[in-house]
Amino acid sequence: MICRSVCCGAMTFRAQDAEGVVVLVTGLGAEDAIGDYVRLGDADAGSRGSKWSLIWWWLRVVLLCVFLCAAAVPLVIFVGPLIIRKVIVPVLNWETRTFSRSVLVLLLFASIALFPTFLLPSSPCMWIAGMTFGYGYGFLLIMVGSLIGMSLPFFVGSFFRHDLHRWLEKWPKKAAIIRLAGEGDWFHQFRAVVLLRISPFPYLIFNYAAVAANIKYGPYISGSAVGTVHEIFITIYSGRLIQSLADATNTGVFLSMQQIVYDAIGFCVAAAATAAITIYAKRTLRTLQAEDELS
Incomplete structure (x- = not known):
């Protein structure tokens, strides 16, 4: 009409x-x-188009996951056992022969706490902590060490605030996201830090860049603790999985079918949870950034 x-x-x-x-x-x-x-039909056509674009986006994600899994199968079957036998098993044997558990705790704690200050990854130390101490003591060791490892760069960076500002100007998009986290009240900063921690934003860089965004230490360390819990559990799980494969390779005993199914399901759940959390964090950050531009 x-x-x-x-x-x-x-x-x-x-x-x-x-x-x-x-x-x-x-x-x-x-x-x-x-x-x-x-x-009158333009609004309906636009909504249908957005639905189809969303379906097509998820279809591409699923196809990409299938392709990556198919590409990973030969690596796991042929390359994985070789790496475990030549690299991981010797490292684990050297670790158990050289250090006692108390000395190993101190070394792992110091590595996890100090490496981020020098922009060095501490994931291998977290894997070893997960392999050696499991989900209980391993989680406490990694969490306390990580909190110190995130605090030291924050305090060190406060002495180079102006240099960090000039450094961030080279990457305006990342700088805009970080500055967004520094706005608002305590809860706004806490929420933004949590989202940045679970997003693909570089972990080591954010430890220093948070100072340039004028984020307070309280919401920074609280949001960092909440935002890294899932990563710590996934790191411990992957470490335990590597250890079980290393033990099976070292002893020459194959894993039972039940254990293989359990490990496969656990790996898929961990990967899916990581992908879902990351996608949610990225979308929420984009929404916050769009709201900030409109205000």
């Missing part, structure tokens, strides 16, 4: 047609009216 409104002084005329078009015409006279056409 076409509704045509023509304002001629105080008079309004409406005409109807069968094309489903709305025509709004304003002017001083009917002869001057041209009108702007707006299709």
Whole structure:
């Protein structure tokens, strides 16, 4: 139906047609009216298009995961046992022969706490902590060490605040996201830090860059603790999985079918959870950034 409104002084005329078009015409006279056409079906078409784009996006994600899994199968079957036998098993044997558990605790704790200050990854130390101490003591060891490892760069970076500002200017997009985290009240900063920790934003860089964004230490360390819990559990799980494969390779005993199924399901759940959390964090950060630009 076409509704045509023509304002001629105080008079309004409406005409109807069968094309489903709305025509709004304003002017001083009917002869001057041209009108702007707006299709009623455009909104529905836009919503259908957005739904199809979302479905297509998820389809591409699923296809990418299937492709990566298919590519990983030969690596796991042929390359994985070789790496475990030549690298991981000798390292584990050397570790157990050289250090006692108390000395190993001190070494792992110091590595996890100090490596981030020098921009060195501490994930291998977390794997060893998970292999050696499991989910209980291993989680406590990694969490306390990580909190110190995230605090030291924060305090060290406070002495180089102006240099960090100039350094961030080289990457304006990342700088905009970090500055967004420094705005608002305590809870806003806490939420932004949690999202940045679970997003793909570089972990070691954010330890220093948080100072340049004027984030307070309270929401920074609280948000960092919450945002790294899932990563610690996944690191411990992957370490335990590597250890079970190393033990099976070292002793020459194959894993039982039940253990293989359990490990496969656990790995898929961990990978899916990581992907879901990361996607949620990225979308929420984009939403916060868009709201900040509009305000």
